[in-house]
Amino acid sequence: MELNSSDERGINVIREKVKKFAQFSVIATRSDGAYCPSFKLIILDECDSMTKAAQAALRRTMERESKTTRFCLICNYISRIIDPITSRCAKFRFKPLKDNIIVQRLQTICDTENVQHEPGAITELVKCTEGDMRKAVTFLQSVARFRTNTVITAIDVQEITGIIPENVIENLYQVCHSSSYEKLATTVK
Template sequence: MSKKPAVKKPVVPAMFTKNPPSTTNKDTETMKENIPKPDRLVPWVEKYRPKKVSDVAYQDEVVAVLTKCLAGSDFPNLLFYGPPGTGKTSTILAAAHELFGPQLFRDRVMELNSSDERGINVIREKVKKFAQFSVIATRTDGVYCPPFKLIILDECDSMTKAAQAALRRTMERESKTTRFCLICNYISRIIDPITSRCAKFRFKPLSSSIIEQRLQAICNNENVQCETEAIVELVKCTEGDMRKAVTFLQSVARFRTNVTITADDVHEITGVIPDTVIESLYQVCHSSSYEKLATTVKNVLLEGYAAHQLLLQLHEYILSQMALGNEQKAIIFEKAAIVDGCLLDGADEYLQMMDFLCTVMHQLCRS
């Protein structure tokens, strides 16, 4: 009898066997170390936020006063007000880090955005409970720590009057254990009893040279190639808002990777309308043709330009026109204010722009 040919058994990988080879903890740790960790993407606004009060740019008076407050034990209630993006929140956060250190920062500091939580219940519950706890003046690193907590209320000009009245009472009762820092854009919206209990500091809009220097330093650190004209356009578009300038710079850097950033790239990201479009609209108003104006406005809006941005740039362009008299400009700008309010209320962009440009056309025909 002939022998049956031997059948080879298929080789099963070790990972699919019932008893796979055991791996030691050292092997597991080695495998984890060899896996490359992805870089954590951090917004440049947070990455380059000032870490110390002395790093805050262009606010010399505020920095000088806060430095003396940090050196001594006298730390009053603070009220920061000024345009957005001038360093109000960054300044108080840097001061809090210097006061309490990284260990006690979370326990000693409460930060609330009043535009989201602005009712009287938040003041009665969150703020009042946090302010009532007492603390001791010790830090783990041995540095002196003041015996009070800090409550930061951002955008407090959007708080209701009742909430501000309740906050005033809390500031009086808990003055021994808690300090308050109120941050707002418009100090006129804060009630007088609160402003009289705080040391007020006005934050000035940052100068163009300061923003240009900071943007150039960020470009050098991030290895971003950017033309000088592009940085100038960024500063011009942001109007002294450092936060907006840094955000736009990061956006355009992600948009144009490994390529030198130009002024046209900045216009593409920021949504600024080219001057040629503004001039063409103004020239159409000279033609006194309603049909031609309607077609031009529709084409401009179909390009994706925002009506609010279009209105702002038309305002600046008409203001520089010497051929129009003061009375004509007053009539045009009064209509611009009405149209701007309607756009904020959600009105149709095409109809509002036609209403504004028809007024411009009527005044140009008069002249």
């Protein structure tokens, strides 16, 4: 069973869906005779957006059904998960994806969806998403909608993502070191 907890985050979902699924019995073999594991797996994505009451109900279900059910909780912010749950879980932190993996995926999406882009656009997307594939794909979708029927540029990516171009930052840095309030005021305006 898989649920996206950002969509279904309340206590009723835990009581009605998760608890009921966890209570189903497991059969050791399938109808075709193949082996079946002796446990069920419940995957809760974005569980850090679940309410505290829902997390408390989930904790009780995890305790009661631990012999027949395994839980995979996926979150962005472990600090938003109540301690009684985190203490019962093995924690795995995933490193950001390497740039070349994100470039390949974005290129595949652009080719499949016929999205025209300059090479610098993909580079800019990769740079501003810091290894987060979901963020890279979301930004690509946003830029593609923003620039329909035109070639996507690095400047388009900067506008959509809100990234300040490096040359602007470098210029501001130089002006700050010049010790001239007038130059700084003009540059900031």
